[in-house]
Amino acid sequence: MRIQQLKSQAISRAKRLYVATMMQVVGRALQAISQEDNEIQRELSAFPENFTFAMKVLPAGPGLMLRKAADGSFIFLSDSDGEADLTIYIKHIEHAFRMLSFQESTATAFANDRMVVDGDISSAVRMVRALNRLEAFILPKLVAEMAIKEYPSITLPEKLIQGARIYLRVATNFLSEQRKAA
Amino acid sequence: MSKGYYEFFCPVKVIAGEAALEHIPFELSALGVSNPLMITDKGVRGAGLSDYVITACSEGGVEMASIFDDVPPDSSTEVVRNIAAVYREQGADSIIAVGGGSVIDTAKAVNILVSEGGDNLAKYSGAGVLKRPLKPFFVIPTTAGTGSEVTSVAVIADRKKGVKLPFGSPFLLPNAAIIDPRMTLTLPAHITAATAMDALTHAVEAYTCMAKNPLSDAYAFSAVKKISEHLLEVMENPKDPQGRLELAQASTMAGIAFSNSMVGLVHALGHALGVICHLPHGMCMSLFLPYVLEYNLRKGKIREPLAELLLPLAGARVYANTPPEQRARRAVAAIRELRDELFERCKLPRTLKETGKVSLDLLPKIADVAMDDGSIIFNPAEADFEEVLEVLKSAWDDM
Known part of the structure; x- marks a missing residue:
């Protein structure tokens, strides 16, 4: 019984760590793709400057928050505690884990009532499309096909180049933040 | 599944x-x-x-x-x-x-x-x-x-x-x-038809969209059956209280179904058309239902549930006489036949052109608004702007 308890505690901690890390990765990747991709920029064009988007796991995180900058791109905010204009709340860490480990697509997670939207629904629809496009670029096709409803028509060179750029920007962003913290 | x-x-x-x-x-x-x-x-x-x-x-x-x-x-x-x-x-x-x-x-x-x-x-x-x-x-x-x-x-x-x-x-x-x-006994024919098509759309989308579940399926399936069996009967004999009751119950059942399983692209397009062209909601649903089903079917997403709906839509004989691989397409045909009947009886438009209130140049605007409608998330097939526009063009004059 004791071993079982320790095992489930360890799994629970690992899931929380994974979700927290993925929130950081997805947040930074959204920032990166919003600086690169015309489609995403078109989606974000509907939001006013300083519009904030958050995705948070209930009851107390982890989460991510982004703010729309003057140039139309998203800026990842290291502090996700504030109130955002649009927040997608994920009801439980397990639901966030399933979504961020791509076992359950964003649309399926909505259909399964794993998430609730606080804010304008149309804005949430745009953000879901942006997340889908991001996943299409940064995930291997086989994994992306599980994470989104339909894999978009992206050529392999386009995917590789765009994916590499996003990962590079995410890594740079992580490193510069580490340097600042040091 | x-x-x-x-x-x-x-x-x-x-x-x-x-x-x-x-x-x-x-x-x-x-x-x-x-x-x-x-x-x-x-x-x-x-x-x-x-x-x-x-x-x-x-x-x-x-x-x-x-x-x-x-x-x-x-x-x-x-x-x-x-x-x-x-x-x-x-x-x-x-x-x-x-x-x-x-x-x-x-x-x-x-x-x-x-x-x-x-x-x-x-x-x-x-x-x-x-x-x-x-x-x-x-x-x-x-x-x-x-x-x-x-x-x-x-x-x-x-x-x-x-x-x-x-x-x-x-x-x-x-x-x-x-x-x-x-x-509902004194409802005029065109409102009876449009509102029944609204209920039918609630039921069909509830049964074919992403959040369908066994309980909403039960309500949706029965609602489709009641509407298919009684709508034309009521159009023929509007003062029939039993037929009216069946349609009213179907509407409530379809409401229970869709409020628990959500709706999809028909509603996204219908909401957009309603806002832009000020057409009644039920009419908007009737205008888009077959074209969206055909789109979802082409994308290979709703073959099984739509094939199942042939039974309540067309009855046991048609269902049994239709080969399984043709049932989904036959179900859409049954909805088209129902719309043709309603057009004959009360001029409920079947295409955007027939409404006389939608112009071709509005289609991109309608597609744009539909793309941001919350219902689109629950549509089983993904649809980008060009695809939504294609559905609208099909609904324009059924070509």
């Missing part, structure tokens, strides 16, 4: 059938109230439908605290505040809504103000803001289509700010929905 997870919720007591209105006094007393405010519109009042309710209550010892009969087709926060003031002035203790979608949504919003206090409706806008039960609330639908009597949402326009305020909470659901055939 079994669904990995689902939620289903409908605590509304459905009181349906002959002399259903006469149950209202007992149901009010069971909730400890006796002084209801009736909320309705001029059309319902003028048709004498509210009189059935007033008489049924009066004979059962219940008098209305007041009757507000001036709900406009597109209600607003101002109307809601005015009705809340009447409720308070007259010392009402409950609400009875008699009408269609606008009356029911207005009554839900009035219930928020009179239960929570104050006049600021915007404070309660959004999902899950309400945290406690509201005042006793009964709904008597006078159209057989919206299903609003069993949905936990309402939309009210804030004209000063130029926005529509959405409300979503299980506490908005009425305590009871009273389905009495007398209330």
